[in-house]
Amino acid sequence: MSYCVNCGVELGASEKHCPLCGVEVINPAVRFDAGAEKPFPMDIEKVRHKLVRIAAARILGVLLAIPFISILLVDLVQDGALTWSLIPASAIALAFMLAVFPCLFSKPRVWFFILMGTLEIALFLFVLLMILGGSWYYLFALPITFLTGAALTGGCLIITARKVWLPLKVIIVFLILMVYVIVLQMLIEIYLRGCIKLDWSLYAGVSCGLLSLAALIVGRLVQRNENFRKQMFF
Numbered sequence: 001m002s003y004c005v006n007c008g009v010e011l012g013a014s015e016k017h018c019p020l021c022g023v024e025v026i027n028p029a030v031r032f033d034a035g036a037e038k039p040f041p042m043d044i045e046k047v048r049h050k051l052v053r054i055a056a057a058r059i060l061g062v063l064l065a066i067p068f069i070s071i072l073l074v075d076l077v078q079d080g081a082l083t084w085s086l087i088p089a090s091a092i093a094l095a096f097m098l099a100v101f102p103c104l105f106s107k108p109r110v111w112f113f114i115l116m117g118t119l120e121i122a123l124f125l126f127v128l129l130m131i132l133g134g135s136w137y138y139l140f141a142l143p144i145t146f147l148t149g150a151a152l153t154g155g156c157l158i159i160t161a162r163k164v165w166l167p168l169k170v171i172i173v174f175l176i177l178m179v180y181v182i183v184l185q186m187l188i189e190i191y192l193r194g195c196i197k198l199d200w201s202l203y204a205g206v207s208c209g210l211l212s213l214a215a216l217i218v219g220r221l222v223q224r225n226e227n228f229r230k231q232m233f234f
């Protein structure tokens with residue numbers, strides 16, 4: 001067993017330098033062995049992050065459990081059955097899923113959390129449907145939830161894609177926005193009036209289309225300028 005001559009930390013045979021202060025390890029009695037077991041965690045930051053995430057998940061769980069149980073108990077004592085409390089309780093359950101689920105993952109894949117969030121919101125709305133009844137869920141709320149989830153997931157995937165040309169990202173994001181607003185008004189009109197009459201979404205959609213075109217032109221000009229610079233060697 002070696003100890004750092006500078007800071008005194010315990011060192012394994014796998015260390016050439018002290019992991020704490022960086023001083024070179026020279027111990028003729030212990031030969032360097034790259035495969036030897038390390039006496040400390042490989043990635044301290046990783047372990048620290050995991051502990052913080054678990055602590056955050058627990059704190060959030062406790063904070064949301066208090067109003068959840070209180071609301072159900074109050075309703076049970078007042079009415080003798082669970083009635084109105086099911087709506088705020090399911091909203092708290094949704095908040096729990098939306099907040100705690102991302103804490104359990106070490107790599108923050110935003111598109112995945114958006115996708116899971118969409119499914120959780122669809123489930124929450126389904127619970128509301130079971131309590132309130134009506135035709136709003138399948139004809140209105142569910143299509144809009146999935147449309148919004150798909151637009152956000154697509155936008156997030158394209159923004160975080162590494163090997164995609166930046167102007168192309170901007171073009172696709174505006175095109176997604178254009179399709180989103182038009183389909184959104186279509187869904188609203190079908191539910192409220194039973195027919196499709198587009199107005200505000202067309203103005204917004206055309207603006208998004210023009211912005212997408214502007215991004216394409218600017219991108220092309222920048223690219224042409226770059227190519228010219230390369231050809232002229234400056």
Ligand SMILES: [Zn+2]
Pocket residue numbers: 004005006007008009018019020021022023
């Ligand atoms: Zn040291």
